[in-house]
Amino acid sequence: MDTTLESSAAVLDTQKDADGSFPTDKKITVVFVLGGPGSGKGTQCANIVEHFGFTHLSTGDLLRAESKSGSPNGIMIRDMMNEGKIVPSEVTIKLLRKAMLESGNDKFLIDGFPRNEENRAAFENIMKIEPEFVLYFDCPVEELERRLLNRNQGRDDDNIGTIQKRFKVFIESTLPILEYYNSKGKLRKIDAGKPVDEVFEDVKAVLSPFAVEANTCRKSNVSMVLGLEYLIYLVKRLFRAARMLLTHLFHGTALEEGWHAASIQK
Numbered sequence: 551m552d553t554t555l556e557s558s559a560a561v562l563d564t565q566k567d568a569d570g571s572f573p574t575d576k577k578i579t580v581v582f583v584l585g586g587p588g589s590g591k592g593t594q595c596a597n598i599v600e601h602f603g604f605t606h607l608s609t610g611d612l613l614r615a616e617s618k619s620g621s622p623n624g625i626m627i628r629d630m631m632n633e634g635k636i637v638p639s640e641v642t643i644k645l646l647r648k649a650m651l652e653s654g655n656d657k658f659l660i661d662g663f664p665r666n667e668e669n670r671a672a673f674e675n676i677m678k679i680e681p682e683f684v685l686y687f688d689c690p691v692e693e694l695e696r697r698l699l700n701r702n703q704g705r706d707d708d709n710i711g712t713i714q715k716r717f718k719v720f721i722e723s724t725l726p727i728l729e730y731y732n733s734k735g736k737l738r739k740i741d742a743g744k745p746v747d748e749v750f751e752d753v754k755a756v757l758s759p760f761a762v763e764a765n766t767c768r769k770s771n772v773s774m775v776l777g778l779e780y781l782i783y784l785v786k787r788l789f790r791a792a793r794m795l796l797t798h799l800f801h802g803t804a805l806e807e808g809w810h811a812a813s814i815q816k
């Protein structure tokens with residue numbers, strides 16, 4: 551398989567443990583999203599979420615949040631990320647699993663994972679979920695560097711020293727994972743060197759099998775909203791009827807009392 555960087559991520563088999571379990575009756579769909587650092591994985595995932603109803607889980611974001619949470623692993627994660635190294639799978643998968651369960655969704659874009667063979671094997675062994683396919687954003691290294699240096703999102707690892715290390719780790723550890731999924735016919739390679747909208751056109755073509763489900767999902771959301779609105783309308787009418795009845799009873803009694811008092815005075 552040729553890549554630009556060289557030249558310069560189902561079916562659920564339920565797992566039960568202390569963290570909880572996925573519902574047995576649901577098919578869990580997982581799409582792994584890979585590409586060099588800065589290839590636009592996060593950018594495109596945001597578009598996919600909007601159009602196809604997936605939950606986007608960025609392993610980098612999950613690790614960054616964990617490193618800042620003051621957890622026992624926090625310092626180790628921060629140090630490894632600053633060195634561009636890959637955090638042990640046990641840590642990453644625990645975070646991923648928790649986020650997947652908490653989302654309540656059954657379709658996941660797992661961004662920046664699996665980064666190496668250890669990640670891939672651990673996910674398969676622990677989660678027992680086969681990815682539907684792997685979306686690979688392929689982009690020239692010069693463009694990656696330019697994007698990362700201009701990102702300006704305050705990331706500690708967006709400095710030239712760590713960027714070079716991340717490129718090296720991508721070539722040595724992640725490219726073999728792409729080869730693996732390519733050999734299984736599960737790689738969907740996208741030219742990520744183009745403008746964002748053009749890249750998304752290609753992404754949409756790959757994600758098209760999920761379009762019908764997305765429509766269904768949107769339709770069911772619409773009927774849920776309409777159902778809720780109708781319920782609110784019925785409750786409002788009920789309240790109005792109750793108020794009219796009470797007013798009628800109250801006024802009736804008051805009138806009766808008024809009439810009674812008047813007749814006594816006479």
Ligand SMILES: Nc1ncnc2c1ncn2[C@@H]1O[C@H](COP(=O)(O)OP(=O)(O)OP(=O)(O)O)[C@@H](O)[C@H]1O
Nearest residue numbers: 586587588589590591592593697701744745746749
């Ligand atoms: N097609 C594109 N053309 C130009 N700039 C882009 C494109 N896609 C993304 N960018 C910009 O490049 C930078 C990196 O994009 P993004 O954060 O989505 O990459 P990433 O692959 O998620 O990075 P990382 O692996 O480091 O988390 C961002 O500033 C983004 O706005």
Ligand SMILES: Nc1ccn([C@H]2C[C@H](O)[C@@H](COP(=O)(O)O)O2)c(=O)n1
Nearest residue numbers: 609610631634635636637662663665
């Ligand atoms: N599976 C993963 C994903 C990410 N990391 C670490 C190492 C990366 O350099 C860093 C940033 O990830 P990104 O936001 O660029 O996807 O996070 C990891 O160790 N394991």
